[in-house]
Amino acid sequence: MRSAKLYQYQLPMDSGVILRNQRLVTREGWIVELRDGEAVGFGEVAPLPEFSQETAEQAGQQAQQLLNAWVNGEALDYATALPSVAFGLSMAELELAGGLPAEGNYQVAPLCAGDPDDLVEELSKMSGDKIAKIKVGMYEAVRDGMVANMFIEAIPEIRLRLDANRKWTPLKAQQFAKYVKPEHRAGIAFLEEPCKTPADSLAFAAETGINIAWDETVRDEGFEVKAEPGVVAIVIKPTLVGSVQRCMELVEQAHDAKLTAVISSSMESSLGLNQLARFAAWQTPGVIPGLDTMQLFRAQLETPWPNCDLSVTGLSELEVVWQK
Numbered sequence: 001m002r003s004a005k006l007y008q009y010q011l012p013m014d015s016g017v018i019l020r021n022q023r024l025v026t027r028e029g030w031i032v033e034l035r036d037g038e039a040v041g042f043g044e045v046a047p048l049p050e051f052s053q054e055t056a057e058q059a060g061q062q063a064q065q066l067l068n069a070w071v072n073g074e075a076l077d078y079a080t081a082l083p084s085v086a087f088g089l090s091m092a093e094l095e096l097a098g099g100l101p102a103e104g105n106y107q108v109a110p111l112c113a114g115d116p117d118d119l120v121e122e123l124s125k126m127s128g129d130k131i132a133k134i135k136v137g138m139y140e141a142v143r144d145g146m147v148a149n150m151f152i153e154a155i156p157e158i159r160l161r162l163d164a165n166r167k168w169t170p171l172k173a174q175q176f177a178k179y180v181k182p183e184h185r186a187g188i189a190f191l192e193e194p195c196k197t198p199a200d201s202l203a204f205a206a207e208t209g210i211n212i213a214w215d216e217t218v219r220d221e222g223f224e225v226k227a228e229p230g231v232v233a234i235v236i237k238p239t240l241v242g243s244v245q246r247c248m249e250l251v252e253q254a255h256d257a258k259l260t261a262v263i264s265s266s267m268e269s270s271l272g273l274n275q276l277a278r279f280a281a282w283q284t285p286g287v288i289p290g291l292d293t294m295q296l297f298r299a300q301l302e303t304p305w306p307n308c309d310l311s312v313t314g315l316s317e318l319e320v321v322w323q324k
């Protein structure tokens with residue numbers, strides 16, 4: 001006997017969260033609940049404004065249609081579904097089937113949002129791999145170069161992940177690289193999407209010896225995972241990419257091409273983020289995922305994130321907008 005529910009959630013965000021061109025005051029999305037006999041599975045459907053093509057409204061409507069089909073015993077075609085819907089429903093089906101291992105990778109690459117000195121202190125206290133993520137491309141490229149250099153000099157064993165989100169022209173990217181001494185460039189694990197085009201990013205990697213990673217490019221029409229000089233990783237954001245099966249296919253292709261696959265957040269609530277930590281532990285063992293986004297919220301949803309003391313809203317407190 002199958003049954004399903006669709007919950008709607010709204011969670012307050014920290015005041016400083018800006019997505020490309022807009023402030024994100026409230027994170028909105030849907031939680032799907034699938035039941036079959038005693039088994040239950042949850043999934044989060046939460047398009048990210050400015051990043052997803054679909055709106056929350058559209059995703060909610062499609063989620064209802066597919067939930068209805070699922071309750072009627074139909075198999076769901078995730079290839080034609082909206083990415084956020086495909087991700088949430090396929091994750092719920094996987095959890096229902098007992099296919100998502102319980103153990104998660106909750107190690108995070110701390111995200112440097114504010115004062116670099118605070119992060120240096122946090123890292124020096126960290127045991128194990130010292131990986132940090134810094135957003136670059138927001139201010140002067142020269143300043144970004146000096147910050148990266150400062151981290152590598154302060155913590156020689158650091159592995160920095162930098163993310164320029166395609167903000168630089170080739171000239172700006174060069175200005176950045178100039179400040180990172182050649183002997184320090186190995187301290188950069190990778191720089192995500194330095195330039196506006198993949199071709200410029202590849203040229204940057206070749207000219208500077210700084211390794212790069214694809215994030216936005218993974219979602220470009222016609223993208224294929226392949227080994228390319230200077231490319232060491234691909235970032236997979238399941239909410240933007242699609243079903244669990246599609247994500248697993250990308251992970252496998254990355255590993256075949258000797259690339260690192262990094263499972264990363266699209267600012268899911270703590271419910272979805274926990275599932276991503278479990279998915280990452282299972283599919284990308286030994287790789288620290290990009291999931292340090294709980295700090296951007298002011299509340300959690302249903303499943304608490306380890307060591308996070310934000311209040312937790314239970315699913316039972318949410319409005320059920322559809323059930324069957």
Ligand SMILES: O=C(O)CCC(=O)c1ccccc1C(=O)O
Nearest residue numbers: 133165264265266267290291292
């Ligand atoms: O990837 C990470 O490490 C954290 C998540 C992150 O950076 C991100 C989260 C939501 C939208 C865009 C981005 C981004 O990669 O710029």
Ligand SMILES: [Mg+2]
Nearest residue numbers: 163165192215
């Ligand atoms: Mg990125």
